[in-house]
Amino acid sequence: MTQLSPKILELTRTHEQYLSLMTDIDLLLSHMFQNTTATIEDSLVNHVGQETAQAIKNDLQENNIELSDHDQVKNYLEGLKESLSESKILHLILPIDPTFQFLTEISVQLRKKINPSLVIQVSRDPLIVGGAIVIYEGRYYNQSLSRKIQLNMSKYSKRSVNASL
Amino acid sequence: MKDFDFYLNQTEEIGFVEQIRSTIAYINGLPSVRPQEMVIFENGITGQVLSISPHNCEILVFSRSKVAVGSRVVRTGNFLEIPLSLDLLGKVVDPLCHSLDKNVVLKEGSELRTIDNLPLGINSRRKIKNNLETGVTLVDLLVPIGKGQRELVIGDRKTGKTTFLRQTVVNQSLNGTICVYAAIGKKMADIKELESYFQEHQCLKNIVIVATNSQDPPGITFLTPYTAMTIAEYFRDLGNDVLVVLDDLTTHAKFYREISLLARRFPGRESYPGDIFYVHSRLLERAGNFFIKEKEVSITCLPVAESLEGDITGYIQTNIMSITDGHVFFDNDRFIKGQRPAINPFLSVTRVGSQTQSQVRKDIHREIMSVLNLYEKSENFIHFSSTLIESTKLSLNTGERILKFLSQESSQRFPTNVQTILFSMMWLNYWQDSNEELMPSAMFKIATSYLEDKSISTLFDELINSSENFNVLLGKMEQNKSKFIKLIS
Numbered sequence: 346m347t348q349l350s351p352k353i354l355e356l357t358r359t360h361e362q363y364l365s366l367m368t369d370i371d372l373l374l375s376h377m378f379q380n381t382t383a384t385i386e387d388s389l390v391n392h393v394g395q396e397t398a399q400a401i402k403n404d405l406q407e408n409n410i411e412l413s414d415h416d417q418v419k420n421y422l423e424g425l426k427e428s429l430s431e432s433k434i435l436h437l438i439l440p441i442d443p444t445f446q447f448l449t450e451i452s453v454q455l456r457k458k459i460n461p462s463l464v465i466q467v468s469r470d471p472l473i474v475g476g477a478i479v480i481y482e483g484r485y486y487n488q489s490l491s492r493k494i495q496l497n498m499s500k501y502s503k504r505s506v507n508a509s510l
Numbered sequence: 511m512k513d514f515d516f517y518l519n520q521t522e523e524i525g526f527v528e529q530i531r532s533t534i535a536y537i538n539g540l541p542s543v544r545p546q547e548m549v550i551f552e553n554g555i556t557g558q559v560l561s562i563s564p565h566n567c568e569i570l571v572f573s574r575s576k577v578a579v580g581s582r583v584v585r586t587g588n589f590l591e592i593p594l595s596l597d598l599l600g601k602v603v604d605p606l607c608h609s610l611d612k613n614v615v616l617k618e619g620s621e622l623r624t625i626d627n628l629p630l631g632i633n634s635r636r637k638i639k640n641n642l643e644t645g646v647t648l649v650d651l652l653v654p655i656g657k658g659q660r661e662l663v664i665g666d667r668k669t670g671k672t673t674f675l676r677q678t679v680v681n682q683s684l685n686g687t688i689c690v691y692a693a694i695g696k697k698m699a700d701i702k703e704l705e706s707y708f709q710e711h712q713c714l715k716n717i718v719i720v721a722t723n724s725q726d727p728p729g730i731t732f733l734t735p736y737t738a739m740t741i742a743e744y745f746r747d748l749g750n751d752v753l754v755v756l757d758d759l760t761t762h763a764k765f766y767r768e769i770s771l772l773a774r775r776f777p778g779r780e781s782y783p784g785d786i787f788y789v790h791s792r793l794l795e796r797a798g799n800f801f802i803k804e805k806e807v808s809i810t811c812l813p814v815a816e817s818l819e820g821d822i823t824g825y826i827q828t829n830i831m832s833i834t835d836g837h838v839f840f841d842n843d844r845f846i847k848g849q850r851p852a853i854n855p856f857l858s859v860t861r862v863g864s865q866t867q868s869q870v871r872k873d874i875h876r877e878i879m880s881v882l883n884l885y886e887k888s889e890n891f892i893h894f895s896s897t898l899i900e901s902t903k904l905s906l907n908t909g910e911r912i913l914k915f916l917s918q919e920s921s922q923r924f925p926t927n928v929q930t931i932l933f934s935m936m937w938l939n940y941w942q943d944s945n946e947e948l949m950p951s952a953m954f955k956i957a958t959s960y961l962e963d964k965s966i967s968t969l970f971d972e973l974i975n976s977s978e979n980f981n982v983l984l985g986k987m988e989q990n991k992s993k994f995i996k997l998i999s
Binding site: 480482483484485486487492 | 518519521522523524525538539540541
């Protein structure tokens with residue numbers, strides 16, 4: 346397993362980013378398998394996004410891995426993929442589409458508090474009206490406004506029934 | 511059962527389908543889920559937890575409908591429970607106790623019970639003492655079954671196993687016993703036919719049919735005998751004697767094998783999983799003679815096993831043989847010869863049935879077996895085409911008469927006292943040669959008179975009850991010979 350660098354972690358804040366990085370790694374690995382003679386530099390330029398290419402290049406340099414060393418690069422990519430697959434995913438259901446800034450801020454806070462490699466998967470459900478629903482490691486936390494209204498409604502309806510009796 | 515959202519808000523746990531393999535789903539999430547717990551998918555499909563690993567949990571899905579990868583799952587916090595009520599009587603239900611007939615709506619169950627219960631312990635059990643009348647002379651006389659006994663019914667396909675079971679169920683339900691018939695993975699047409707058969711005999715009101723057809727998912731089919739046994743336990747606890755028919759356990763084992771192989775359990779002999787014996791023994795252990803609420807009540811169990819070309823040494827067959835208290839073997843050779851029922855008394859066993867028999871019937875059993883034994887041996891001499899001595903001719907003649915006496919049509923049922931008297935009449939040679947042709951029809955006529963005519967039933971019952979053994983009975987019958995001759999004529 347490879348230690349995830351801050352640059353790589355920055356690229357995997359959201360689930361979409363996470364999936365995109367995983368796809369890029371798969372592409373690089375398959376390209377290396379098909380063209381054993383071609384350098385990884387060529388693949389980084391032609392097959393993956395600029396940000397991903399830069400992050401991987403930096404990571405390889407920091408780990409003192411030569412771009413021409415096929416075996417080491419391959420090991421690094423496989424290790425990276427394995428480390429990424431261990432990332433925990435937090436589902437966040439919101440009533441609105443969040444801004445990128447909001448997502449970045451919430452990701453920073455959650456990574457500090459829960460897990461440094463946490464990935465956020467956001468989905469939109471206008472029916473929850475306000476608040477949010479959080480799903481993490483199989484736990485379901487419904488902090489939505491619709492739920493609160495529902496609970497209050499049932500509480501008041503019980504009270505009114507008791508009063509009428 | 512409540513819906514998905516209810517359980518989601520109640521348990522505050524959620525899982526996602528990672529992978530689907532036929533009817534096995536692998537779920538990520540649900541941190542507090544327990545083995546055997548019921549889960550519900552977001553499209554309303556239910557399932558049961560098979561096993562839990564650190565990464566995921568394995569769910570047995572109770573539906574043939576597709577469950578999509580990524581769909582949500584919640585735990586219910588409950589084990590698989592079925593609603594039970596008296597309303598089940600006369601109905602055909604699936605293993606989750608939903609009526610198979612869409613026009614029939616079952617009333618809300620008064621009691622919920624888990625289907626995988628522990629069998630009652632030794633303190634609640636009593637010795638098997640009472641006889642279970644099947645109405646089939648050969649079984650009642652030669653392979654008697656006691657109330658609370660587990661007797662395997664084994665034989666090749668199309669040798670009359672189901673016919674015998676139907677006769678027994680009809681006879682018992684008309685006597686007031688509650689009968690639970692588990693049709694495991696049968697054809698829908700067979701299930702319908704079974705229902706109409708019981709309806710024709712006006713005994714469906716005391717019968718519950720738990721059925722799964724061949725189109726049902728393996729998970730549901732696997733549950734069939736468990737549900738049947740749970741229903742039986744419910745009626746037992748209400749103070750009724752119950753008869754459970756499990757038709758058949760070889761099919762059940764095959765479905766369990768399918769589930770286990772899909773779940774990548776290590777296959778054992780004939781690819782069956784290693785715990786197949788445990789699965790069947792735990793199920794059949796729930797039958798027996800019990801002492802509940804100051805009363806003796808029983809669950810008699812008749813599991814069925816299908817053999818291949820008369821081979822009763824198959825894996826599942828021998829497993830169930832060792833679990834049960836005996837077996838009735840339906841012989842294909844006898845079936846081809848035209849013997850009905852095609853039961854082989856020499857290869858059939860009853861371990862506790864004889865303790866439920868009276869001395870008179872024990873004597874009759876001994877006489878029949880010795881004659882039939884001699885008959886089988888003597889029959890071999892016929893092949894040599896040599897002149898037979900008088901004693902061989904006599905044993906052949908007696909054997910043939912006994913076989914004729916034991917032959918019975920599927921629509922006929924004989925009460926045990928009628929069987930005793932009819933055998934005694936034959937033994938005393940009341941059936942003259944001229945009447946012998948008419949013996950089967952006359953026997954049925956006498957059985958009908960016994961059920962309809964009070965004076966005849968009183969005569970038969972008194973004679974049998976006052977006789978300590980077979981010889982005494984024969985003596986008493988000789989004194990009343992005229993009455994019996996009158997009956998024949």
